[in-house]
Amino acid sequence: MPMMSDVGAVARERRSAFDGGTNVREVDVGRVQNFWRTVERVPVGASISADPESRKRQIVVVSGWIAETRILPDGRRQIFAFLLPGDVASVSGASDVGSRGLVALTNVEIADAAALASGERTSASIADAIRQGEERLFDQIVRIGRLTAKERVLNLLLELHDRLEVIGLVKAGAFRIPLTQEVFADCLGLSVVHINRTLQQLRREGLLTVGRGMVTLHQRHRLAALACYRSDSDQVGCERRTGTSRD
Amino acid sequence: MPMMSDVGAVARERRSAFDGGTNVREVDVGRVQNFWRTVERVPVGASISADPESRKRQIVVVSGWIAETRILPDGRRQIFAFLLPGDVASVSGASDVGSRGLVALTNVEIADAAALASGERTSASIADAIRQGEERLFDQIVRIGRLTAKERVLNLLLELHDRLEVIGLVKAGAFRIPLTQEVFADCLGLSVVHINRTLQQLRREGLLTVGRGMVTLHQRHRLAALACYRSDSDQVGCERRTGTSRD
DNA sequence: CGAGACTTTGACCGTAGTCAATTTATGTGG
DNA sequence: CCACATAAATTGACTACGGTCAAAGTCTCG
Numbered sequence A, B: 001m002p003m004m005s006d007v008g009a010v011a012r013e014r015r016s017a018f019d020g021g022t023n024v025r026e027v028d029v030g031r032v033q034n035f036w037r038t039v040e041r042v043p044v045g046a047s048i049s050a051d052p053e054s055r056k057r058q059i060v061v062v063s064g065w066i067a068e069t070r071i072l073p074d075g076r077r078q079i080f081a082f083l084l085p086g087d088v089a090s091v092s093g094a095s096d097v098g099s100r101g102l103v104a105l106t107n108v109e110i111a112d113a114a115a116l117a118s119g120e121r122t123s124a125s126i127a128d129a130i131r132q133g134e135e136r137l138f139d140q141i142v143r144i145g146r147l148t149a150k151e152r153v154l155n156l157l158l159e160l161h162d163r164l165e166v167i168g169l170v171k172a173g174a175f176r177i178p179l180t181q182e183v184f185a186d187c188l189g190l191s192v193v194h195i196n197r198t199l200q201q202l203r204r205e206g207l208l209t210v211g212r213g214m215v216t217l218h219q220r221h222r223l224a225a226l227a228c229y230r231s232d233s234d235q236v237g238c239e240r241r242t243g244t245s246r247d
Numbered sequence C: 001c002g003a004g005a006c007t008t009t010g011a012c013c014g015t016a017g018t019c020a021a022t023t024t025a026t027g028t029g030g
Numbered sequence D: 001c002c003a004c005a006t007a008a009a010t011t012g013a014c015t016a017c018g019g020t021c022a023a024a025g026t027c028t029c030g
Helices: A029-037 A120-146 A149-166 A181-188 A192-204 A220-226 B029-037 B120-146 B149-166 B181-188 B192-204 B220-226
Strands: A040-042 A057-063 A066-071 A077-083 A088-091 A100-104 A108-112 A174-176 A208-211 A214-217 B040-042 B057-063 B066-071 B077-083 B088-091 B100-104 B108-112 B174-176 B208-211 B214-217
Touching: A029 A108, A057 A120, A066 A181, A077 A120, A077 A181, A077 B120, A088 A120, A120 A149, A120 B077, A120 B120, A149 A174, A149 A181, A149 A192, A149 A214, A149 A220, A181 A192, A192 A208, B029 B108, B057 B120, B066 B181, B077 B120, B077 B181, B088 B120, B120 B149, B120 B181, B149 B174, B149 B181, B149 B192, B149 B214, B149 B220, B181 B192, B192 B208
Parallel strands: none
Antiparallel strands: A040 A108, A057 A088, A057 A108, A066 A077, A066 A100, A174 A214, A208 A214, B040 B108, B057 B088, B057 B108, B066 B077, B066 B100, B174 B214, B208 B214
């Protein structure tokens, strides 16, 4: 039985992402309409690059999942982060080997961040989204630099859970992740096989339920401790750290 | 015979860091004087935190090395980046477990970035320094996420070499690194023992010379390929990627 | 010269990777 | 609605890169 999949069927997350995602409410109607005019659709698997003329540009994810990646000349791939509805990212021109690139993991809708940044409240929330994105890079570094495979998987799932919850994409503790185990592996610096085995172990331990693109985390609090997970500001405890660890 | 050490004797890098480091020349005298007035000394080992009142602040490294780190509740440590003369970083209040903190790896001199950001040229170069710092975070993620121990060490050394060269701290291909093998390990997500063995291997292969806080990289071009190193914009080739690799 | 901080080494272990084959979706055309 | 092709998830066997422990060996410096 498959665990995750659905790399393309989850794109209709919903338009209302911004109602809860970034704090963009209370913007006057004119600007909102102008904003929606810039929305653009990107199909699964497509890479998002800036128009040839316009050097750089910042986009806001309206719906769908995007992966920020880099491909090494020998084929190895590293995914830096996942962009969810409400997230902001800057797009560079080239998406070739060696540089950073954005790839749509599902059908995606993106819009121009500039079109939103008209009011001070909106531009402030955009700046905030960017800051959070940077903050997550540090978590990512800790994850692949100092956590074990099990901790990495849990930690990432916890982060995704919390981020999705904020934008209302978690129902009854469960949420969709349109991620292939391979994508997971490339994000966490592990091999697909090992990701697979780690997930199974976590399932056997009853820590989570995963399959068909859906994930449910059980015992959130305990998981946070197990994965050295720190939700945004508060930091949680973390087990082990003495000699060999089995478990 | 020791390889690296000198965790504290290398702080007098030189005042002229900015002459070549960031593009801050041609600023009027008044501002420069005002800037130097904000310079502050930090002793080796001390952690740099923002004053209790002033929430956040940005600093510019004038001389010495700083490590941007995070300590996990169980003691594991991850170093995100090394800050060299000319680099800019934002300091948060707390430097406790779980959050990001700056630690002086040598005696350090730092100044207020704000004091520099008066002219448009200066503030532009500061923004540039920040952007480069962010860019390096991605390299760091690739390093610990997808490179082997040997590649990580070489890659980091190459980066440090290039950064130090720009600010004139490389003489005859050699440069000082006031880094303990332990610091190296915590940055690259490896154990001290393995860092030690990797360095020895690299030495035996004649790829580099290291000891007494000095490092010299031999065959730069070949190293870049071996370590998947991409100097700033251009990307270099990368070997291996098929089955077991000995070497 | 002794204490403490670093670097080295050796022995041994285990987490995670590689290969390759199998099973299970998912999707498409008839 | 079924056969087949393809993508994704699993498994088993075996390997190796990197970690842990612990005991030297070196430096540095007061």
